[in-house]
Amino acid sequence: MTQQPQSNAPLTEATAAIDAPEGGITRKGLSAGSVGLIGAIVIGISCIAPAYTLTAALGPTVSEVGTQVPAIILLGFIPMLLVAFGYRELNRRMPDSGTSFTWATRAFGPWIGWMAGWGLVAATILVLSNLAGIAVDFLFLAISQIAGNPEIAGIAANPFVNVVVCLLFMLGATWISYRDMKTTQKLQYWLVGFQVVVLLVFSIAALVEVANGNAFDATPIELSWFNPFAVSDFSALAAGLSLSIFIFWGWDVTLTMNEETKGSEKTPGRAATLSVLIIVSLYLLISVSLISFAGVGDGEFGLGNPDIQDNVFFALAGPVLGPLAILVSLAVLTSSASSLQSTFVSPARTLLAMGHYGALPRKFAQVSPRFFTPGYATIVSAVVASAFYAVMRFVSENVLWDTITALGMMICFYYGITAFAAVWFFRRTWFRSVREFFFTLLFPLVGGVILSVLFVTTLVDSMDPDYGSGSSLFGVGLVFILGMVVLLTGVAIMIWQAIKRPAFFRGEVLTRASAD
């Protein structure tokens, strides 16, 4: 690791630049991108990765709320939006690579800040392992479709093969992230366009099959699917909502791209609105068409069948599209691959910030001198995500399902803290203007309360051994155990760090602050 000199070390007379604006160092050129409206929408959709998200989340959501998935999708967007407003205000006021960690530390002090950072890192590491797991399934499916041999798709069920291939995926994604390899804008537009078109084709084909009477379990579409009050009880609603938080996760980046979008000041707002409209329409169309095609029963292709619930496109692509099913495999594969890269960035940058402020060992703050990426933090994230996946694959038969449910819980945890951090940080300016009242007090406060309720409800309900996929350890639901192990591990590491690195925990590095 490079030694850290004083950043404002005096330069000697002979070396001091006269025209230097910044500590004797000149700089020039574009640091930020100039992303237009379309570019911002593409980044937004690419980060949400709708093809991957839906195949992973649709089954678990159906198992909670049955046919009311469309209602949950519409409802789940609300807390996400409310929290995203607070996130945007914080990002505008204190742009920092540590995001939730730094903001929560500023607002509530080091301990809560540390746990917010931990929640973010844990959530992204959970999703990394899930992403790679989904990618493995679809890789084998794509190969079997090309080779015309359905048995190949079954190889993915072998835990040893599965884990090895998954680790290879992870290695590839780490390599790409570490070296900061970029796809061209054009290719990225094509990939996202392809993903959206395939999802459209997939749902329209399902509806056509329903109309032709070829559907597996044709279910007539009803208005009650859009009515959240038709959900059986509050626990199911909470569980469904915490899953739908996951499906919009990543959308918030379009709101925070305020600094670098070109064109008018309205671009980021428009991009965020348009991308969310596209995403919500897609989600509604697919959930409605697939429920209508396959029903929510537990038959072979029913969305209520636990055997297919953790990866529904994997099971349904063939019956719906026949020979064109390969398109769905390719869309999910490219979707998870590009999402793997953008997802890698966030735990790595948060760990980097935690290292930088002394909340974790200094090594985490290391930046690769060649690629300018958080090298050490990237590798640590990859190793932890891989180890997590490997262990889970052997502990649970429904690893993908359980990680998605635990993931929803983690997102509620750290997003909730972030929302409250926004409210508290801006406490002195709440009533300065109508705008500030809504964006720094009301919206994030309501969003934060909803997320906390979801978090607590999910946590309590998940103690039931039948919760989620029904995996359990020692008579307690696996999702609960996962959630608690992740959080308590965080607490343990935090205490260990507090002993080794007291300065941060005494509030000497990042002091508490508030906007004024």
Add this chain to the structure above:
Amino acid sequence: MSDVTIVVGYTANESGADALALANRIATAAEGLLEVVMVLPSEAHNARVPVDQGYLRYLREQSREWLTEASAHLGADVASKLHIRYAESFAEGLINAAHEFDATLIVVGAAGGGRRAHARVGSVANELLHSSDVPVVLAPAGARDVPVSQGITRITACVGTRPGADAQIEAATLLARATRAPLRLLSLVPIDLPAGLDEHLAELTSAAHAEQVLQDAHRGLPEGTDATVEIATGSTIEAAVQALDWHEGEVVLVGSSRLAAPRRLFLGSTAAKMLRELPVPMIVVPRTLHGKTSQ
């Protein structure tokens, strides 16, 4: 103070330390100006990962620290400035900086960390060699261990029969004068002949030819240039390079390949082979020089 301006492409690793140490040594010998440039990736065309202002600021801070720390290793008697530039690639950023500062030379570390002491061209240096219109100095791995006091003890210009030799001799003369180092004209002609030529005949004609080329080149040097001539011998470039004597403070100039577009660099096969064997830094000169060195 001479009008030699050196742009050094700095990275906070061994390769960057090699480049900086060599640039420092040349700038000290030539009493020139050192422009230390760090090139950060531009996010202008990033279409996958959302740009994070906080992280960009962190990188900027980190780069400032790196530059400030690196500048501490420069001698007090070298005039230097530190810069951060954003570009799509390292090579693009350096070439732009070289134009901005009207630089005489661009110095980079040759390899991304070669296994051997000699230079292997890394991807960054390679990209630069294919697109620069300013002479590029490749600092071999280990250049960081050569003290500044070593200075520049001799400039060797490899002279061929191909077009481009003029620009190269011009650059060599200028550098020799600026660093007050003696000049050695080296002919690689006997080894650099097309394959398939009758061996005896080739030897005869090429020896005579080499002599002729060197004489011409020598005569063409400006008044008062201290120059010696030498003809490389050996059956291969590798053998010839090994047979010659090299000072520790020596620098070798080679011309760009015939394949290069006018005013652009391109490392020819001969030069590439030499680079693998040379124990000293190599400068690759474009066919026609850009900027003030061609005046």
